[in-house]
Amino acid sequence: MIKDKVIIITGASSGIGEATARLLASKGGKVVLGARRIDKLKHIAEDIGAAGGQAVYQELDVTNPAHSKAIVALAQESFGRVDAIFLNAGIMPTSPLSALKVEDWHETVDINITGVLNGVAAILPVFIEQKSGQVLATSSVAGLKAYPGSAVYGGTKWFVRDFMEVLRIESAMEGTNIRATTIYPAAINTELLGSISDAGSAEAMKQLYAQHGISPERIANVIAFAIDAPEDTTINEFTVGPTTQPW
Ligand SMILES: NC(=O)c1ccc[n+]([C@@H]2O[C@H](COP(=O)([O-])OP(=O)(O)OC[C@H]3O[C@@H](n4cnc5c(N)ncnc54)[C@H](OP(=O)(O)O)[C@@H]3O)[C@@H](O)[C@H]2O)c1
Incomplete structure:
Protein backbone atom coordinates (compact mmCIF):
# COMPACT_ATOMS: atom_id res chain seq x y z
CA MET A 1 0.00 0.00 0.00
CA ILE A 2 1.27 3.44 -0.89
CA LYS A 3 -1.59 5.41 0.67
CA ASP A 4 -0.49 7.26 3.84
CA LYS A 5 3.07 5.93 3.63
CA VAL A 6 5.70 8.54 4.46
CA ILE A 7 8.39 8.42 1.79
CA ILE A 8 11.61 10.45 1.66
CA ILE A 9 13.01 11.03 -1.83
CA THR A 10 16.55 12.33 -2.42
CA GLY A 11 17.25 14.01 -5.75
CA ALA A 12 13.58 14.98 -5.95
CA SER A 13 14.12 18.26 -7.84
CA SER A 14 14.15 16.75 -11.34
CA GLY A 15 14.08 13.58 -13.43
CA ILE A 16 13.37 10.25 -11.77
CA GLY A 17 13.02 11.70 -8.26
CA GLU A 18 10.53 14.36 -9.34
CA ALA A 19 8.46 11.90 -11.38
CA THR A 20 8.42 9.46 -8.47
CA ALA A 21 7.39 12.17 -5.99
CA ARG A 22 4.49 13.26 -8.18
CA LEU A 23 3.31 9.69 -8.78
CA LEU A 24 3.54 8.54 -5.15
CA ALA A 25 1.75 11.67 -3.95
CA SER A 26 -1.02 11.10 -6.49
CA LYS A 27 -1.48 7.63 -4.94
CA GLY A 28 -1.84 9.06 -1.43
CA GLY A 29 1.79 8.83 -0.29
CA LYS A 30 3.13 11.61 1.95
CA VAL A 31 6.34 12.66 0.24
CA VAL A 32 9.36 14.38 1.74
CA LEU A 33 11.48 15.96 -0.97
CA GLY A 34 15.21 16.69 -0.75
CA ALA A 35 17.75 18.18 -3.19
CA ARG A 36 20.01 21.23 -3.44
CA ARG A 37 17.76 23.31 -5.74
CA ILE A 38 15.17 24.43 -3.24
CA ASP A 39 13.25 26.57 -5.79
CA LYS A 40 12.51 23.46 -7.83
CA LEU A 41 11.41 21.52 -4.75
CA LYS A 42 9.09 24.36 -3.73
CA HIS A 43 7.44 24.34 -7.16
CA ILE A 44 6.97 20.54 -7.14
CA ALA A 45 5.60 20.53 -3.57
CA GLU A 46 3.15 23.31 -4.47
CA ASP A 47 1.98 21.38 -7.54
CA ILE A 48 1.45 18.28 -5.42
CA GLY A 49 -0.48 20.28 -2.83
CA HIS A 67 21.45 17.25 6.04
CA SER A 68 20.49 13.58 5.75
CA LYS A 69 19.62 13.43 9.45
CA ALA A 70 17.65 16.67 9.13
CA ILE A 71 15.44 15.39 6.33
CA VAL A 72 14.58 12.29 8.35
CA ALA A 73 13.68 14.62 11.24
CA LEU A 74 11.53 16.73 8.88
CA ALA A 75 9.60 13.60 7.82
CA GLN A 76 9.01 12.62 11.45
CA GLU A 77 7.97 16.14 12.52
CA SER A 78 5.68 16.60 9.50
CA PHE A 79 4.06 13.19 9.29
CA GLY A 80 4.94 11.33 12.51
CA ARG A 81 6.91 8.45 10.99
CA VAL A 82 8.97 7.25 8.01
CA ASP A 83 8.05 4.20 5.94
CA ALA A 84 10.46 4.41 3.00
CA ILE A 85 13.46 6.30 1.69
CA PHE A 86 14.34 6.48 -2.01
CA LEU A 87 18.09 7.14 -2.29
CA ASN A 88 18.09 8.52 -5.79
CA ALA A 89 20.33 11.63 -5.86
CA GLY A 90 23.21 11.18 -8.27
CA ILE A 91 25.41 12.64 -10.98
CA MET A 92 26.90 10.99 -14.07
CA PRO A 93 29.96 12.90 -15.32
CA THR A 94 31.20 10.14 -17.61
CA SER A 95 34.61 10.47 -19.29
CA PRO A 96 37.49 8.23 -20.38
CA LEU A 97 40.01 7.74 -17.58
CA SER A 98 42.68 9.19 -19.88
CA ALA A 99 40.87 12.56 -19.70
CA LEU A 100 41.92 12.64 -16.02
CA LYS A 101 38.77 14.37 -14.78
CA VAL A 102 39.94 13.78 -11.23
CA GLU A 103 37.60 16.33 -9.65
CA ASP A 104 34.65 14.67 -11.37
CA TRP A 105 35.78 11.28 -10.03
CA HIS A 106 35.77 12.51 -6.46
CA GLU A 107 32.49 14.39 -6.77
CA THR A 108 30.84 11.28 -8.22
CA VAL A 109 32.05 9.16 -5.32
CA ASP A 110 30.98 11.82 -2.80
CA ILE A 111 27.42 12.08 -4.15
CA ASN A 112 26.71 8.58 -5.48
CA ILE A 113 28.42 6.59 -2.69
CA THR A 114 28.83 8.81 0.37
CA GLY A 115 25.36 10.23 -0.30
CA VAL A 116 23.86 6.74 -0.08
CA LEU A 117 25.84 5.97 3.08
CA ASN A 118 24.66 9.20 4.71
CA GLY A 119 21.05 8.41 3.84
CA VAL A 120 21.23 4.90 5.24
CA ALA A 121 23.06 6.04 8.38
CA ALA A 122 20.26 8.54 9.00
CA ILE A 123 17.35 6.17 8.44
CA LEU A 124 18.63 2.84 9.76
CA PRO A 125 18.12 3.60 13.48
CA VAL A 126 14.49 4.56 12.72
CA PHE A 127 13.79 1.40 10.72
CA ILE A 128 15.56 -0.86 13.23
CA GLU A 129 13.57 0.67 16.10
CA GLN A 130 10.20 0.26 14.35
CA LYS A 131 11.20 -3.11 12.83
CA SER A 132 9.94 -2.06 9.42
CA GLY A 133 10.85 0.17 6.52
CA GLN A 134 11.94 0.19 2.92
CA VAL A 135 15.16 1.47 1.39
CA LEU A 136 15.08 1.96 -2.37
CA ALA A 137 18.12 3.06 -4.38
CA THR A 138 18.86 4.03 -7.95
CA SER A 139 21.80 2.10 -9.35
CA SER A 140 22.12 1.90 -13.17
CA VAL A 141 22.72 -0.58 -15.95
CA ALA A 142 26.26 0.77 -15.50
CA GLY A 143 26.14 -0.99 -12.12
CA LEU A 144 25.58 -4.32 -13.86
CA LYS A 145 28.17 -4.24 -16.63
CA ALA A 146 31.23 -2.24 -17.66
CA TYR A 147 30.88 0.62 -20.12
CA PRO A 148 33.75 2.71 -21.54
CA GLY A 149 33.61 6.17 -19.95
CA SER A 150 31.88 4.75 -16.88
CA ALA A 151 34.81 3.51 -14.80
CA VAL A 152 34.00 5.81 -11.88
CA TYR A 153 30.26 6.36 -12.40
CA GLY A 154 29.75 2.64 -13.02
CA GLY A 155 31.91 1.86 -9.99
CA THR A 156 29.64 3.94 -7.76
CA LYS A 157 26.61 2.11 -9.11
CA TRP A 158 28.25 -1.32 -8.61
CA PHE A 159 28.79 -0.20 -5.04
CA VAL A 160 25.07 0.53 -4.67
CA ARG A 161 24.26 -2.96 -5.93
CA ASP A 162 26.48 -4.71 -3.38
CA PHE A 163 25.51 -2.41 -0.52
CA MET A 164 21.79 -2.83 -1.06
CA GLU A 165 22.05 -6.61 -1.33
CA VAL A 166 23.98 -6.83 1.94
CA LEU A 167 21.43 -4.52 3.58
CA ARG A 168 18.68 -6.90 2.48
CA ILE A 169 20.51 -10.00 3.69
CA GLU A 170 21.51 -8.54 7.06
CA SER A 171 18.03 -7.17 7.70
CA ALA A 172 16.53 -10.61 7.02
CA MET A 173 19.11 -12.20 9.36
CA GLU A 174 18.48 -9.62 12.10
CA GLY A 175 14.67 -9.71 11.79
CA THR A 176 14.29 -5.96 11.18
CA ASN A 177 11.99 -6.43 8.16
CA ILE A 178 13.72 -3.77 6.07
CA ARG A 179 12.83 -4.19 2.41
CA ALA A 180 15.72 -3.32 0.06
CA THR A 181 14.93 -2.43 -3.54
CA THR A 182 17.48 -1.52 -6.20
CA ILE A 183 16.59 -0.23 -9.63
CA TYR A 184 18.89 -0.37 -12.66
CA PRO A 185 17.71 2.13 -15.28
CA ALA A 186 19.12 2.43 -18.79
CA ALA A 187 18.61 5.64 -20.85
CA ILE A 188 15.97 7.81 -19.16
CA ASN A 189 15.39 11.39 -20.34
CA THR A 190 16.24 13.61 -17.38
CA GLU A 191 18.69 16.39 -16.58
CA LEU A 192 21.44 13.85 -15.86
CA LEU A 193 23.52 14.53 -18.97
CA GLY A 194 23.98 18.10 -17.70
CA SER A 195 26.56 16.71 -15.25
CA ILE A 196 28.95 15.56 -18.03
CA SER A 197 31.92 17.91 -18.38
CA ASP A 198 33.86 15.91 -21.01
CA ALA A 199 32.76 17.18 -24.44
CA GLY A 200 33.21 13.87 -26.32
CA SER A 201 31.31 11.87 -23.69
CA ALA A 202 28.55 14.47 -23.54
CA GLU A 203 27.99 14.35 -27.31
CA ALA A 204 27.95 10.53 -27.44
CA MET A 205 25.46 10.36 -24.56
CA LYS A 206 23.29 13.05 -26.11
CA GLN A 207 23.00 10.98 -29.28
CA LEU A 208 22.27 7.77 -27.36
CA TYR A 209 19.54 9.43 -25.30
CA ALA A 210 18.04 11.22 -28.31
CA GLN A 211 17.75 7.87 -30.06
CA HIS A 212 16.54 5.70 -27.18
CA GLY A 213 15.64 7.71 -24.05
CA ILE A 214 12.30 7.13 -22.35
CA SER A 215 10.39 9.11 -19.74
CA PRO A 216 11.27 9.08 -16.00
CA GLU A 217 7.63 8.18 -15.30
CA ARG A 218 8.57 4.65 -16.41
CA ILE A 219 10.92 4.37 -13.46
CA ALA A 220 8.45 6.02 -11.09
CA ASN A 221 5.94 3.29 -11.95
CA VAL A 222 8.39 0.58 -10.93
CA ILE A 223 9.26 2.33 -7.67
CA ALA A 224 5.55 2.64 -6.91
CA PHE A 225 5.09 -1.08 -7.64
CA ALA A 226 7.91 -1.99 -5.24
CA ILE A 227 6.51 0.19 -2.44
CA ASP A 228 2.99 -1.11 -3.06
CA ALA A 229 3.97 -4.78 -2.60
CA PRO A 230 2.76 -6.47 0.62
CA GLU A 231 5.04 -5.90 3.63
CA ASP A 232 6.12 -9.55 3.63
CA THR A 233 7.42 -9.23 0.08
CA THR A 234 10.61 -7.55 -1.11
CA ILE A 235 10.77 -6.45 -4.72
CA ASN A 236 14.52 -6.72 -4.74
CA GLU A 237 15.83 -5.67 -8.17
CA PHE A 238 14.53 -4.23 -11.43
CA THR A 239 16.38 -3.47 -14.67
CA VAL A 240 14.32 -1.03 -16.73
CA GLY A 241 15.12 0.73 -19.98
CA PRO A 242 14.02 1.57 -23.50
CA THR A 243 12.78 -1.33 -25.59
CA THR A 244 15.01 -0.12 -28.43
CA GLN A 245 18.23 0.22 -26.42
CA PRO A 246 20.63 -2.72 -26.82
CA TRP A 247 22.07 -1.83 -23.29
N1 LIG B 1 18.72 9.17 -16.49
C1 LIG B 1 19.28 8.00 -16.69
O1 LIG B 1 19.43 7.56 -17.83
C2 LIG B 1 19.76 7.18 -15.53
C3 LIG B 1 20.18 5.86 -15.77
C4 LIG B 1 20.64 5.11 -14.69
C5 LIG B 1 20.68 5.64 -13.43
N2 LIG B 1 20.28 6.92 -13.22
C6 LIG B 1 20.36 7.46 -11.85
O2 LIG B 1 19.12 8.05 -11.52
C7 LIG B 1 19.32 8.97 -10.45
C8 LIG B 1 18.49 10.21 -10.73
O3 LIG B 1 19.03 10.88 -11.85
P1 LIG B 1 18.12 11.48 -13.01
O4 LIG B 1 18.39 10.68 -14.23
O5 LIG B 1 16.75 11.67 -12.55
O6 LIG B 1 18.89 12.88 -13.27
P2 LIG B 1 18.59 14.36 -12.80
O7 LIG B 1 17.35 14.87 -13.43
O8 LIG B 1 19.87 15.11 -13.04
O9 LIG B 1 18.35 14.20 -11.23
C9 LIG B 1 19.40 14.07 -10.33
C10 LIG B 1 18.90 14.51 -8.97
O10 LIG B 1 19.96 14.35 -8.02
C11 LIG B 1 20.05 15.54 -7.27
N3 LIG B 1 21.40 15.72 -6.71
C12 LIG B 1 22.58 15.78 -7.36
N4 LIG B 1 23.57 16.00 -6.49
C13 LIG B 1 22.99 16.09 -5.26
C14 LIG B 1 23.47 16.31 -3.95
N5 LIG B 1 24.77 16.52 -3.70
N6 LIG B 1 22.59 16.34 -2.93
C15 LIG B 1 21.28 16.16 -3.15
N7 LIG B 1 20.76 15.94 -4.36
C16 LIG B 1 21.61 15.92 -5.41
C17 LIG B 1 19.65 16.64 -8.23
O11 LIG B 1 19.15 17.76 -7.52
P3 LIG B 1 19.94 19.10 -7.19
O12 LIG B 1 20.87 19.39 -8.33
O13 LIG B 1 18.82 20.09 -7.05
O14 LIG B 1 20.63 18.84 -5.90
C18 LIG B 1 18.50 15.97 -8.96
O15 LIG B 1 17.31 16.10 -8.23
C19 LIG B 1 20.82 9.19 -10.35
O16 LIG B 1 21.33 8.46 -9.24
C20 LIG B 1 21.34 8.61 -11.64
O17 LIG B 1 22.68 8.16 -11.53
C21 LIG B 1 19.79 7.69 -14.24
Missing part, protein backbone atom coordinates in the same frame (compact mmCIF):
# COMPACT_ATOMS: atom_id res chain seq x y z
CA ALA A 50 -2.63 21.91 -5.50
CA ALA A 51 -3.52 18.44 -6.81
CA GLY A 52 -4.68 17.39 -3.33
CA GLY A 53 -1.49 15.55 -2.30
CA GLN A 54 0.85 16.03 0.65
CA ALA A 55 4.49 17.08 0.25
CA VAL A 56 7.12 18.84 2.34
CA TYR A 57 10.62 19.72 1.23
CA GLN A 58 13.98 20.78 2.56
CA GLU A 59 17.38 21.63 1.14
CA LEU A 60 19.47 18.47 1.09
CA ASP A 61 23.06 17.99 0.02
CA VAL A 62 23.51 14.24 0.38
CA THR A 63 27.25 14.63 0.92
CA ASN A 64 26.47 16.30 4.25
CA PRO A 65 25.48 13.77 6.97
CA ALA A 66 23.73 16.48 9.01
Whole structure:
Protein backbone atom coordinates (compact mmCIF):
# COMPACT_ATOMS: atom_id res chain seq x y z
CA MET A 1 0.00 0.00 0.00
CA ILE A 2 1.27 3.44 -0.89
CA LYS A 3 -1.59 5.41 0.67
CA ASP A 4 -0.49 7.26 3.84
CA LYS A 5 3.07 5.93 3.63
CA VAL A 6 5.70 8.54 4.46
CA ILE A 7 8.39 8.42 1.79
CA ILE A 8 11.61 10.45 1.66
CA ILE A 9 13.01 11.03 -1.83
CA THR A 10 16.55 12.33 -2.42
CA GLY A 11 17.25 14.01 -5.75
CA ALA A 12 13.58 14.98 -5.95
CA SER A 13 14.12 18.26 -7.84
CA SER A 14 14.15 16.75 -11.34
CA GLY A 15 14.08 13.58 -13.43
CA ILE A 16 13.37 10.25 -11.77
CA GLY A 17 13.02 11.70 -8.26
CA GLU A 18 10.53 14.36 -9.34
CA ALA A 19 8.46 11.90 -11.38
CA THR A 20 8.42 9.46 -8.47
CA ALA A 21 7.39 12.17 -5.99
CA ARG A 22 4.49 13.26 -8.18
CA LEU A 23 3.31 9.69 -8.78
CA LEU A 24 3.54 8.54 -5.15
CA ALA A 25 1.75 11.67 -3.95
CA SER A 26 -1.02 11.10 -6.49
CA LYS A 27 -1.48 7.63 -4.94
CA GLY A 28 -1.84 9.06 -1.43
CA GLY A 29 1.79 8.83 -0.29
CA LYS A 30 3.13 11.61 1.95
CA VAL A 31 6.34 12.66 0.24
CA VAL A 32 9.36 14.38 1.74
CA LEU A 33 11.48 15.96 -0.97
CA GLY A 34 15.21 16.69 -0.75
CA ALA A 35 17.75 18.18 -3.19
CA ARG A 36 20.01 21.23 -3.44
CA ARG A 37 17.76 23.31 -5.74
CA ILE A 38 15.17 24.43 -3.24
CA ASP A 39 13.25 26.57 -5.79
CA LYS A 40 12.51 23.46 -7.83
CA LEU A 41 11.41 21.52 -4.75
CA LYS A 42 9.09 24.36 -3.73
CA HIS A 43 7.44 24.34 -7.16
CA ILE A 44 6.97 20.54 -7.14
CA ALA A 45 5.60 20.53 -3.57
CA GLU A 46 3.15 23.31 -4.47
CA ASP A 47 1.98 21.38 -7.54
CA ILE A 48 1.45 18.28 -5.42
CA GLY A 49 -0.48 20.28 -2.83
CA ALA A 50 -2.63 21.91 -5.50
CA ALA A 51 -3.52 18.44 -6.81
CA GLY A 52 -4.68 17.39 -3.33
CA GLY A 53 -1.49 15.55 -2.30
CA GLN A 54 0.85 16.03 0.65
CA ALA A 55 4.49 17.08 0.25
CA VAL A 56 7.12 18.84 2.34
CA TYR A 57 10.62 19.72 1.23
CA GLN A 58 13.98 20.78 2.56
CA GLU A 59 17.38 21.63 1.14
CA LEU A 60 19.47 18.47 1.09
CA ASP A 61 23.06 17.99 0.02
CA VAL A 62 23.51 14.24 0.38
CA THR A 63 27.25 14.63 0.92
CA ASN A 64 26.47 16.30 4.25
CA PRO A 65 25.48 13.77 6.97
CA ALA A 66 23.73 16.48 9.01
CA HIS A 67 21.45 17.25 6.04
CA SER A 68 20.49 13.58 5.75
CA LYS A 69 19.62 13.43 9.45
CA ALA A 70 17.65 16.67 9.13
CA ILE A 71 15.44 15.39 6.33
CA VAL A 72 14.58 12.29 8.35
CA ALA A 73 13.68 14.62 11.24
CA LEU A 74 11.53 16.73 8.88
CA ALA A 75 9.60 13.60 7.82
CA GLN A 76 9.01 12.62 11.45
CA GLU A 77 7.97 16.14 12.52
CA SER A 78 5.68 16.60 9.50
CA PHE A 79 4.06 13.19 9.29
CA GLY A 80 4.94 11.33 12.51
CA ARG A 81 6.91 8.45 10.99
CA VAL A 82 8.97 7.25 8.01
CA ASP A 83 8.05 4.20 5.94
CA ALA A 84 10.46 4.41 3.00
CA ILE A 85 13.46 6.30 1.69
CA PHE A 86 14.34 6.48 -2.01
CA LEU A 87 18.09 7.14 -2.29
CA ASN A 88 18.09 8.52 -5.79
CA ALA A 89 20.33 11.63 -5.86
CA GLY A 90 23.21 11.18 -8.27
CA ILE A 91 25.41 12.64 -10.98
CA MET A 92 26.90 10.99 -14.07
CA PRO A 93 29.96 12.90 -15.32
CA THR A 94 31.20 10.14 -17.61
CA SER A 95 34.61 10.47 -19.29
CA PRO A 96 37.49 8.23 -20.38
CA LEU A 97 40.01 7.74 -17.58
CA SER A 98 42.68 9.19 -19.88
CA ALA A 99 40.87 12.56 -19.70
CA LEU A 100 41.92 12.64 -16.02
CA LYS A 101 38.77 14.37 -14.78
CA VAL A 102 39.94 13.78 -11.23
CA GLU A 103 37.60 16.33 -9.65
CA ASP A 104 34.65 14.67 -11.37
CA TRP A 105 35.78 11.28 -10.03
CA HIS A 106 35.77 12.51 -6.46
CA GLU A 107 32.49 14.39 -6.77
CA THR A 108 30.84 11.28 -8.22
CA VAL A 109 32.05 9.16 -5.32
CA ASP A 110 30.98 11.82 -2.80
CA ILE A 111 27.42 12.08 -4.15
CA ASN A 112 26.71 8.58 -5.48
CA ILE A 113 28.42 6.59 -2.69
CA THR A 114 28.83 8.81 0.37
CA GLY A 115 25.36 10.23 -0.30
CA VAL A 116 23.86 6.74 -0.08
CA LEU A 117 25.84 5.97 3.08
CA ASN A 118 24.66 9.20 4.71
CA GLY A 119 21.05 8.41 3.84
CA VAL A 120 21.23 4.90 5.24
CA ALA A 121 23.06 6.04 8.38
CA ALA A 122 20.26 8.54 9.00
CA ILE A 123 17.35 6.17 8.44
CA LEU A 124 18.63 2.84 9.76
CA PRO A 125 18.12 3.60 13.48
CA VAL A 126 14.49 4.56 12.72
CA PHE A 127 13.79 1.40 10.72
CA ILE A 128 15.56 -0.86 13.23
CA GLU A 129 13.57 0.67 16.10
CA GLN A 130 10.20 0.26 14.35
CA LYS A 131 11.20 -3.11 12.83
CA SER A 132 9.94 -2.06 9.42
CA GLY A 133 10.85 0.17 6.52
CA GLN A 134 11.94 0.19 2.92
CA VAL A 135 15.16 1.47 1.39
CA LEU A 136 15.08 1.96 -2.37
CA ALA A 137 18.12 3.06 -4.38
CA THR A 138 18.86 4.03 -7.95
CA SER A 139 21.80 2.10 -9.35
CA SER A 140 22.12 1.90 -13.17
CA VAL A 141 22.72 -0.58 -15.95
CA ALA A 142 26.26 0.77 -15.50
CA GLY A 143 26.14 -0.99 -12.12
CA LEU A 144 25.58 -4.32 -13.86
CA LYS A 145 28.17 -4.24 -16.63
CA ALA A 146 31.23 -2.24 -17.66
CA TYR A 147 30.88 0.62 -20.12
CA PRO A 148 33.75 2.71 -21.54
CA GLY A 149 33.61 6.17 -19.95
CA SER A 150 31.88 4.75 -16.88
CA ALA A 151 34.81 3.51 -14.80
CA VAL A 152 34.00 5.81 -11.88
CA TYR A 153 30.26 6.36 -12.40
CA GLY A 154 29.75 2.64 -13.02
CA GLY A 155 31.91 1.86 -9.99
CA THR A 156 29.64 3.94 -7.76
CA LYS A 157 26.61 2.11 -9.11
CA TRP A 158 28.25 -1.32 -8.61
CA PHE A 159 28.79 -0.20 -5.04
CA VAL A 160 25.07 0.53 -4.67
CA ARG A 161 24.26 -2.96 -5.93
CA ASP A 162 26.48 -4.71 -3.38
CA PHE A 163 25.51 -2.41 -0.52
CA MET A 164 21.79 -2.83 -1.06
CA GLU A 165 22.05 -6.61 -1.33
CA VAL A 166 23.98 -6.83 1.94
CA LEU A 167 21.43 -4.52 3.58
CA ARG A 168 18.68 -6.90 2.48
CA ILE A 169 20.51 -10.00 3.69
CA GLU A 170 21.51 -8.54 7.06
CA SER A 171 18.03 -7.17 7.70
CA ALA A 172 16.53 -10.61 7.02
CA MET A 173 19.11 -12.20 9.36
CA GLU A 174 18.48 -9.62 12.10
CA GLY A 175 14.67 -9.71 11.79
CA THR A 176 14.29 -5.96 11.18
CA ASN A 177 11.99 -6.43 8.16
CA ILE A 178 13.72 -3.77 6.07
CA ARG A 179 12.83 -4.19 2.41
CA ALA A 180 15.72 -3.32 0.06
CA THR A 181 14.93 -2.43 -3.54
CA THR A 182 17.48 -1.52 -6.20
CA ILE A 183 16.59 -0.23 -9.63
CA TYR A 184 18.89 -0.37 -12.66
CA PRO A 185 17.71 2.13 -15.28
CA ALA A 186 19.12 2.43 -18.79
CA ALA A 187 18.61 5.64 -20.85
CA ILE A 188 15.97 7.81 -19.16
CA ASN A 189 15.39 11.39 -20.34
CA THR A 190 16.24 13.61 -17.38
CA GLU A 191 18.69 16.39 -16.58
CA LEU A 192 21.44 13.85 -15.86
CA LEU A 193 23.52 14.53 -18.97
CA GLY A 194 23.98 18.10 -17.70
CA SER A 195 26.56 16.71 -15.25
CA ILE A 196 28.95 15.56 -18.03
CA SER A 197 31.92 17.91 -18.38
CA ASP A 198 33.86 15.91 -21.01
CA ALA A 199 32.76 17.18 -24.44
CA GLY A 200 33.21 13.87 -26.32
CA SER A 201 31.31 11.87 -23.69
CA ALA A 202 28.55 14.47 -23.54
CA GLU A 203 27.99 14.35 -27.31
CA ALA A 204 27.95 10.53 -27.44
CA MET A 205 25.46 10.36 -24.56
CA LYS A 206 23.29 13.05 -26.11
CA GLN A 207 23.00 10.98 -29.28
CA LEU A 208 22.27 7.77 -27.36
CA TYR A 209 19.54 9.43 -25.30
CA ALA A 210 18.04 11.22 -28.31
CA GLN A 211 17.75 7.87 -30.06
CA HIS A 212 16.54 5.70 -27.18
CA GLY A 213 15.64 7.71 -24.05
CA ILE A 214 12.30 7.13 -22.35
CA SER A 215 10.39 9.11 -19.74
CA PRO A 216 11.27 9.08 -16.00
CA GLU A 217 7.63 8.18 -15.30
CA ARG A 218 8.57 4.65 -16.41
CA ILE A 219 10.92 4.37 -13.46
CA ALA A 220 8.45 6.02 -11.09
CA ASN A 221 5.94 3.29 -11.95
CA VAL A 222 8.39 0.58 -10.93
CA ILE A 223 9.26 2.33 -7.67
CA ALA A 224 5.55 2.64 -6.91
CA PHE A 225 5.09 -1.08 -7.64
CA ALA A 226 7.91 -1.99 -5.24
CA ILE A 227 6.51 0.19 -2.44
CA ASP A 228 2.99 -1.11 -3.06
CA ALA A 229 3.97 -4.78 -2.60
CA PRO A 230 2.76 -6.47 0.62
CA GLU A 231 5.04 -5.90 3.63
CA ASP A 232 6.12 -9.55 3.63
CA THR A 233 7.42 -9.23 0.08
CA THR A 234 10.61 -7.55 -1.11
CA ILE A 235 10.77 -6.45 -4.72
CA ASN A 236 14.52 -6.72 -4.74
CA GLU A 237 15.83 -5.67 -8.17
CA PHE A 238 14.53 -4.23 -11.43
CA THR A 239 16.38 -3.47 -14.67
CA VAL A 240 14.32 -1.03 -16.73
CA GLY A 241 15.12 0.73 -19.98
CA PRO A 242 14.02 1.57 -23.50
CA THR A 243 12.78 -1.33 -25.59
CA THR A 244 15.01 -0.12 -28.43
CA GLN A 245 18.23 0.22 -26.42
CA PRO A 246 20.63 -2.72 -26.82
CA TRP A 247 22.07 -1.83 -23.29
N1 LIG B 1 18.72 9.17 -16.49
C1 LIG B 1 19.28 8.00 -16.69
O1 LIG B 1 19.43 7.56 -17.83
C2 LIG B 1 19.76 7.18 -15.53
C3 LIG B 1 20.18 5.86 -15.77
C4 LIG B 1 20.64 5.11 -14.69
C5 LIG B 1 20.68 5.64 -13.43
N2 LIG B 1 20.28 6.92 -13.22
C6 LIG B 1 20.36 7.46 -11.85
O2 LIG B 1 19.12 8.05 -11.52
C7 LIG B 1 19.32 8.97 -10.45
C8 LIG B 1 18.49 10.21 -10.73
O3 LIG B 1 19.03 10.88 -11.85
P1 LIG B 1 18.12 11.48 -13.01
O4 LIG B 1 18.39 10.68 -14.23
O5 LIG B 1 16.75 11.67 -12.55
O6 LIG B 1 18.89 12.88 -13.27
P2 LIG B 1 18.59 14.36 -12.80
O7 LIG B 1 17.35 14.87 -13.43
O8 LIG B 1 19.87 15.11 -13.04
O9 LIG B 1 18.35 14.20 -11.23
C9 LIG B 1 19.40 14.07 -10.33
C10 LIG B 1 18.90 14.51 -8.97
O10 LIG B 1 19.96 14.35 -8.02
C11 LIG B 1 20.05 15.54 -7.27
N3 LIG B 1 21.40 15.72 -6.71
C12 LIG B 1 22.58 15.78 -7.36
N4 LIG B 1 23.57 16.00 -6.49
C13 LIG B 1 22.99 16.09 -5.26
C14 LIG B 1 23.47 16.31 -3.95
N5 LIG B 1 24.77 16.52 -3.70
N6 LIG B 1 22.59 16.34 -2.93
C15 LIG B 1 21.28 16.16 -3.15
N7 LIG B 1 20.76 15.94 -4.36
C16 LIG B 1 21.61 15.92 -5.41
C17 LIG B 1 19.65 16.64 -8.23
O11 LIG B 1 19.15 17.76 -7.52
P3 LIG B 1 19.94 19.10 -7.19
O12 LIG B 1 20.87 19.39 -8.33
O13 LIG B 1 18.82 20.09 -7.05
O14 LIG B 1 20.63 18.84 -5.90
C18 LIG B 1 18.50 15.97 -8.96
O15 LIG B 1 17.31 16.10 -8.23
C19 LIG B 1 20.82 9.19 -10.35
O16 LIG B 1 21.33 8.46 -9.24
C20 LIG B 1 21.34 8.61 -11.64
O17 LIG B 1 22.68 8.16 -11.53
C21 LIG B 1 19.79 7.69 -14.24
